[in-house]
Amino acid sequence: xxxxxxxxxxxxxxxxxxxxxxxxxxxxxxxxxxxxxxxxxxxxxxxxxxxxxxxxxxxxxxxxxxxxxxxxxxxxxxxxxxxxxxxxxxxxxxxxxxxxxxxxxxxxxxxxxxxxxxxxxxxxxxxxxxxxxxxxxxxxxxxxxxxxxxxxxxxxxxxxxxxxxxxxxxxxxxxxxxxxxxxx
Amino acid sequence: xxxxxxxxxxxxxxxxxxxxxxxxxxxxxxxxxxxxxxxxxxxxxxxxxxxxxxxxxxxxxxxxxxxxxxxxxxxxxxxxxxxxxxxxxxxxxxxxxxxxxxx
Numbered sequence: 260x261x262x263x264x265x266x267x268x269x270x271x272x273x274x275x276x277x278x279x280x281x282x283x284x285x286x287x288x289x290x291x292x293x294x295x296x297x298x299x300x301x302x303x304x305x306x307x308x309x310x311x312x313x314x315x316x317x318x319x320x321x322x323x324x325x326x327x328x329x330x331x332x333x334x335x336x337x338x339x340x341x342x343x344x345x346x347x348x349x350x351x352x353x354x355x356x357x358x359x360x361x362x363x364x365x366x367x368x369x370x371x372x373x374x375x376x377x378x379x380x381x382x383x384x385x386x387x388x389x390x391x392x393x394x395x396x397x398x399x400x401x402x403x404x405x406x407x408x409x410x411x412x413x414x415x416x417x418x419x420x421x422x423x424x425x426x427x428x429x430x431x432x433x434x435x436x437x438x439x440x441x442x443x
Numbered sequence: 444x445x446x447x448x449x450x451x452x453x454x455x456x457x458x459x460x461x462x463x464x465x466x467x468x469x470x471x472x473x474x475x476x477x478x479x480x481x482x483x484x485x486x487x488x489x490x491x492x493x494x495x496x497x498x499x500x501x502x503x504x505x506x507x508x509x510x511x512x513x514x515x516x517x518x519x520x521x522x523x524x525x526x527x528x529x530x531x532x533x534x535x536x537x538x539x540x541x542x543x544x545x546x
Contacts (some may be wrong), residue, residue, distance in 0.1 A: 262544060269473035270484060270520050271491075272531065274513070287524070289476055307492055311529055315537045320500050328540040332530050341539055357537075363543065 265291045267309070282318040287311065292334065310334055323348050336378050338366045361386070477523025483516040 266288055292310045311332040318325050325346040331339065341363045349357035362383045366375035424434040475484040490509040498505070524531060 267474070268476040268478075270475050270480075271487070272517070272520065272524070274491075276499070276504075276507070280502070282499060283536060287516070287529065287537065288474060311531070313531060313534070315540070317537070318499075320502065330539055340451050341543070343540060361543075442534060 265293065269293060280319075280321060282316075282317050282320075284318075286314045286316070288314060326439050336367050338364065338375055339381060340383070342383075456540070475520055476527065476529070479500050480516065480519035480523055483512070483519050487512045487516040 263405040268287075270287045271284060272287050275283045277283060288311070290310045290312060293306050299341075313332060314327055314329040314331060316325065316327040325344075327344045328341070329344075330341040332378070343361045345359045347357055347359075349355045362380075364376050364379040364383065366372040366379070368375055472485075475481045487509060490512050493506055497503075
């Protein structure tokens with residue numbers, strides 16, 4: 260059963276148990292690249308349809324957390340997406356798991372970086388719904404019944420904080436072309 | 444979150460009574476990027492999944508029963524990565540994460 264039909268291959272390329280009993284893993288994933296119609300016209304059809312993605316993860320069974328950091332290896336000029344997920348016990352709702360998910364999206368296509376970033380951000384936000392449904396499905400199979408509590412979503416818009424961060428990063432960034440980054 | 448299997452693995456911690464067979468039911472069946480490596484990958488995955496659920500998560504620190512199957516799988520997949528010129532080398536573990544501020 261594959262929850263995400265767009266992920267074609269998955270490989271573990273590094274794995275280690277550390278002295279403090281954490282599990283470090285690196286996975287290489289290959290996905291199909293689904294471009295919206297308007298982007299298909301702009302980009303050459305020769306461009307590879309596969310996206311390679313790396314996912315580094317740390318499982319900490321003692322502190323009860325799972326952290327993943329994911330980014331794409333190719334198509335980075337078009338769009339670079341980095342995502343961090345942290346799963347932990349929820350403090351607010353005992354006996355439940357809290358997921359904090361963050362993404363950093365940038366594009367370096369001359370003249371199009373802004374709309375591409377907006378698209379990426381919008382897709383990230385809408386994917387949250389799909390991702391949550393997938394997670395609910397997996398959990399309901401695991402527990403043998405529908406989840407007792409529906410997954411709750413509280414989206415924090417860190418726009419003010421992000422603007423400050425973007426300004427300082429933009430000034431620290433090298434070279435000429437303007438490359439504004441958007442944060443969620 | 445590209446696959447939810449990883450997240451589901453984490454939820455096992457809240458259910459000490461679940462056994463390996465329940466865990467296996469929700470694993471995604473994926474292919475390797477190296478076509479010739481898929482069988483080796485599946486063999487490694489089976490070994491790892493069992494060790495992960497039955498040993499690692501329960502605090503058992505006694506060795507690694509999957510070392511040999513991992514070695515065989517890696518030999519195959521690293522070769523495929525080189526052949527396909529996948530630009531995976533040279534990034535420190537969790538490397539890009541280090542530059543990211545805590546929000």
